[in-house]
Amino acid sequence: MCSHRPMKFFVLISSLVFVLSSCTKKDNNKNYLLEGSLKKWQPLTLTFNGPEVSEMDSINPFLDYSLLVNFSNKDTTYTVHGYFATDGDAANSSAENGNKWRAKFTPGETGKWKFKAYLMEGENIAVKQFTLPKKNKSIWNVNGEFQIQPVDSTANGFYRTGMLVYDNAHYLKQSETGKPFLKNGVGSPENFLAYSEFDGTYDNGGPATPTLHEGLHDYSAHVDDWKDSDPVWGFYNGKGIIGALNYLSGKGMNSLYFLAMNENGDGNDVWPWVAPNEQTRYDVSKLDQWEMVLTHMDELGMAMNVFTQETENDTILNKGELGLERKLFYKELVARFGHHLGVVWNLGEETNRSPEQLKSYADYIRKIDPYNHPIAVHNHVRVTGERREGRPLDPIKETFTPMLGYRNFEVPSLQMYDTTEVHKEVKKWLNLSVQKKKPWIVYLDEIGHWDIGVTTDTAANNNHDMVMHSSLWGSLMSGAAGTSWYFGGKDVPNNDISAEDFRARDAWWDISNNAKKFFEDHLPYETMQNHDELVSNDKAYCFAKKDEIYVVYLPKNQTTDLTIGDGAFTIAFYDPKVGGMLFDKQNEGWKITKPNSVELSAYNGQKEKDWVIVIARK
Structure with missing residues (x-):
């Protein structure tokens, strides 16, 4: 086990300066x-001078x-929480003490803004005081x-x-x-x-991962994907993790x-x-290094599904209640991270928490998050044969039914054990949410048995065709807002917590990206x-805007009749595995069998391929 974090010999230099962006006041x-x-x-x-304290000071700088800081323009006010920033350059200096206090704000409107900042002291005031004091x-x-x-038209990603x-x-909608x-x-x-190149990060006794170095990720296969203009910290730390993001973004993820x-x-280990x-x-330098990685994600246009806990540890903080530590x-x-543009706060992976606890978490986050980022939760898995009190166990229903219509909840993060149920399960929760007058954004965030997920390209049990049909297109053709691909849990290279080289699934990223590009390039899918x-x-x-456009996913060796509206339509075919162009020969793959069909x-x-077929009004 390593110490809290090593100090580098360049600390005395790097801690004396701020690396400034294009405008500094x-x-x-x-x-x-x-x-x-x-x-x-x-x-x-905004960085302020304040009390000189340390992470372990007798007066806790975090509590x-x-x-x-109130940021206001002519229309509205955002109350933003700030944080202790040690020397203001902790990502590089690894400093544990200092007098810098910081707040980050993302403006969503042009024009003149004013701010009013207060630094207050008091026992546990950080979790008690959410408004500026009426008196000084x-x-x-x-x-x-x-x-x-205005927006920089040459900027990248979410910027x-x-x-x-x-x-x-x-x-979700892109605001600009x-x-x-x-x-x-x-x-x-x-x-x-x-x-491995984050401060204070080590394997604290997790399961053996012999394919990792001392139980941590290096992402060494992606160092060459780092670019000269990309961020690093300290002695050129971070190239592996930044390069991994570059690779994935380049594949359309x-x-x-x-x-x-x-x-x-x-x-x-996190x-x-x-x-x-x-x-x-809190480890200020580690969190500043996280911040550099998340900022790069904004520049790449990569959303952040931030899971705040997992099923094995969701009672670590206050035994699952909304207490001081939580x-x-x-x-x-x-x-520290709420200013990012693609955040979804997830209340827990495979949650065991009660609806009342989940709602208390959601209410608290919504109260302190000035941007109202979407809030999600991930269900425990449904396993055939499990029973509770003589009835089948349905953790999906038990997780999400109490959340239907809830004011501070928007995203069911679905885990599906049986991939053949994905299509109907997504439809079910979309329809139920509409009935409760708060439409949900349904994500498919984990599939299959825990030790399988999506296999590597070269796996003997390669399951890409099955996952493409049942889970990728099965979810999107139900109206899901997207997917996340889980790798499986066996302790072999490039599966779940041992994953180092994302190229092990290079062909899968193409298949997944084909679906995204098809929806974005050819469909008014939000309608x-x-x-x-x-x-x-x-x-x-079948996914459709009736009488205007119909999309049919046809598995291999299958045919189907489709009921359409009156009038003239065009037809085109798309290979979901290969991607690329639409084939639009009019007389190959369809025929009129009766009026409106x-x-x-x-x-x-x-016939040996799956096909996606687009029938659109001329």
Whole structure:
């Protein structure tokens, strides 16, 4: 086991400076440093001088101080929680003490903004004080203003398309473009942040992973995917993890599922604290290094599905209740990472917590998150034959039914043991949510038996064709808003917590990206819904905007009739495995059988393939 973190010999140099972005404003009289591009959707940073303290100070800098900043324009006010930042350059310096206090804010509107910042002191004030004090009870208060310019049209990722928001629909919306967001996600390794070049990170006794070096990820296969303009910290640390993100983004993957805390869990190697048992003392340099990785994800347009706990450890904090340590955990996550543009807060992987507990978590996060990021939870798995009190056990139903219509919950994160049930299960929860007048965004976030998931390309039991049909297209053709792909749990290279080289599934990323590109390039999918009643073969799927456009997924060796509207239509065929162009020969693969009905079959007689067929009004 290593020490808290090694100090590098360049600390005395790096800790004396801030690395500034394109706009910096320092006013010694007003005690703040403003950094950022001052462009819409790009975060700005306010750094203040405050008390000189350390992570382990007798007055806890995480609990007993509270920095709150109100950012306001002519229309609204955002109350943003700040945090202790040691020397202001902890990612590079590994500093454990300092006098810098920081808040990050992402402006979603142009024009003039003002801010009012208060640093307050008091026992446990960080989890008690959520508004600026009416009277001046603060150590200090600071006022300032700045001007935000329009979106940088040359920016990348979410800095160009805007924050992902819930808009009372079945897909998240990109705030700047107004377009829906279809998640094409990576779901393993769940301990993505168990990276050897993060400070204070070590294997704390998790399961043996002999394919990893001392139980941690290096992502050495992706060092060459790092680019000269990409971030690093310290002595060029971070190339492996940044390179891995670059590779995945280049394959069309736009989302990552990861645990922010797995202490006493499967990996037992990810936590935000200075040590696993110091749950009110946060490791500032580690979290600043996480921040560099998450900022790169924003630039790549990769959404962050932030899992706050897992099934093995969801009683670690306050025995599962919303107590002091849990409140502080959520507050630190929101304060340090809430400004990111693609965040979904997930209340727990394979949750065991009661509906009342889950709702209390969601209420608290919504109260302190100024951006109202979507809130999700992941169900425990349904296993055939399991019973409770003489009846079949249905953890999916038990998790999600109490959450239907709940004001502070938007995303059921589905785990499906039986992939043949994916299609109907997604339809079920979409329909139930509409009935409760709060449409859900349904994600498929884990599939299959725990030790299988999606296999590597070269696996003897390669299951890509099956997963493509049942889970990828099965979910999207039901109206799911996207997927995350779990790798399976056997202790072999490149499965769940042992995953190092994402190229082991290079062919799968292409198959998954084919589906995303098809939906984005050819369909007004946000206006469509499942219409399986229009096809005669129950092995086929139909997704449609009736009388305008119909999409049918036809498995190999199958035919089906499709009921369509009156008038002239075009037809085109798409190979979901190969991707690429649409084949649009008019007389190969369909024929009119009766008025308002066509018989669909494989394109050009290629029955050994699955086909996606598009029938659109001329």
